[in-house]
Amino acid sequence: MIELYFRICSVENLVLAFQKARKHKTTKPDVMEFESDLANNLSLLRTELLLHSYKPKSLTTFIIHDPKTRKISKSAFRDRVVHHALCNIIEPLFETSFIYDSYANRIGKGTLKAILRLGYFSRKISRNYTQRAYALKADIYHYFDQVNQGLLLSIIQRKIKCPKTMWLIRRILANYSTAELQGMPLGNLTSQFFANIYLNELDMFIKYRLGIKYYLRYVDDFVILHESKEMLEKYKLQMQKFLQNKLALQLHPQKTRIISLSSGIGFLGMRIFFYHRLLQKKNISSFKRKWNTLQKNYLLNEASYDNLYDFLEGWCAYARQADTFRLRQKILSEFEIIFPGEISAKEVYRNVLVF
Numbered sequence: 001m002i003e004l005y006f007r008i009c010s011v012e013n014l015v016l017a018f019q020k021a022r023k024h025k026t027t028k029p030d031v032m033e034f035e036s037d038l039a040n041n042l043s044l045l046r047t048e049l050l051l052h053s054y055k056p057k058s059l060t061t062f063i064i065h066d067p068k069t070r071k072i073s074k075s076a077f078r079d080r081v082v083h084h085a086l087c088n089i090i091e092p093l094f095e096t097s098f099i100y101d102s103y104a105n106r107i108g109k110g111t112l113k114a115i116l117r118l119g120y121f122s123r124k125i126s127r128n129y130t131q132r133a134y135a136l137k138a139d140i141y142h143y144f145d146q147v148n149q150g151l152l153l154s155i156i157q158r159k160i161k162c163p164k165t166m167w168l169i170r171r172i173l174a175n176y177s178t179a180e181l182q183g184m185p186l187g188n189l190t191s192q193f194f195a196n197i198y199l200n201e202l203d204m205f206i207k208y209r210l211g212i213k214y215y216l217r218y219v220d221d222f223v224i225l226h227e228s229k230e231m232l233e234k235y236k237l238q239m240q241k242f243l244q245n246k247l248a249l250q251l252h253p254q255k256t257r258i259i260s261l262s263s264g265i266g267f268l269g270m271r272i273f274f275y276h277r278l279l280q281k282k283n284i285s286s287f288k289r290k291w292n293t294l295q296k297n298y299l300l301n302e303a304s305y306d307n308l309y310d311f312l313e314g315w316c317a318y319a320r321q322a323d324t325f326r327l328r329q330k331i332l333s334e335f336e337i338i339f340p341g342e343i344s345a346k347e348v349y350r351n352v353l354v355f
Contacts, residue, residue, distance in 0.1 A: 004160070005164035005165045007089050013088055020084045021077065026304075058175075079175075087193050093160070094196075094197055099204075104217075126261055135265050137223055138221075139220060141252040149183075201247060294308055
């Protein structure tokens with residue numbers, strides 16, 4: 001397995017990692033600085049990796065309110081290149097072991113697929129909304145802060161037998177290490193990937209030990225559907241015990257509850273009912289904040305037109321899954337006023353402003 005590490009450090013993989021790391025960030029000062037001497041910077045990074053002298057730079061930490069307060073720890077651009085290089089090679093090794101209904105940070109998955117899948121599950125469990133059914137909506141308490149790095153490494157090592165690759169993973173994790181060897185930084189590609197590996201243990205327990213059919217997860221936010229409220233209470237206790245004993249985690253006491261499907265399920269920024277979906281107010285507020293910030297950055301030449309277009313198109317494609325026609329019409333009208341001569345504005349209308 002030693003060749004795994006040399007694949008990570010190969011010139012071709014590092015170039016690909018750089019291209020992925022710079023995507024949608026070409027105007028950022030740290031990206032431009034790295035790219036200005038790209039060949040030498042990639043060569044130096046490769047040498048450090050091969051000689052085991054690579055050491056990540058200190059994380060930049062800042063607080064965002066989106067709408068809840070979160071601490072984001074951002075890696076230096078050169079370290080983000082390393083994260084992509086690592087994930088490029090080891091992610092396929094784990095992908096085959098993930099369950100189908102894990103939707104975060106995976107190719108071909110995402111929020112839209114998760115929302116549609118939940119709708120499909122709701123129809124199945126309720127016999128096309130003719131029978132009563134319930135949802136266990138669960139969240140893990142302070143998930144990224146509570147991940148036990150020792151347990152995570154032992155899980156990864158079942159699949160990764162290459163000592164050099166494990167050395168790199170330990171080095172990345174140690175950059176955020178606490179005295180208790182606990183936690184991962186929000187904002188890193190590797191954290192998102194490792195989060196799926198860690199909670200895949202829960203997925204396996206739910207799907208194959210408990211035999212639950214209607215289950216899906218997006219990071220630490222997951223839903224189980226069942227005809228019986230009593231069975232969901234039983235599953236909840238079994239999951240709590242598994243999380244505490246095997247993963248040193250606990251369910252969020254305020255965000256874990258059992259509700260009737262007819263009352264609507266709050267999931268991934270939407271309130272999902274039998275026959276319609278509504279965007280949650282906090283989701284709309286979050287979009288408006290990001291959209292206003294992006295427009296300001298555009299005026300300051302810190303964001304490109306493509307950044308605005310991609311963000312708006314992506315959000316509209318998501319919002320289209322809810323009853324938001326008038327809201328999208330209003331936002332896209334404003335967009336066309338800002339860019340009256342752009343063909344792309346009309347493309348946005350054509351592509352996403354449909355019922």
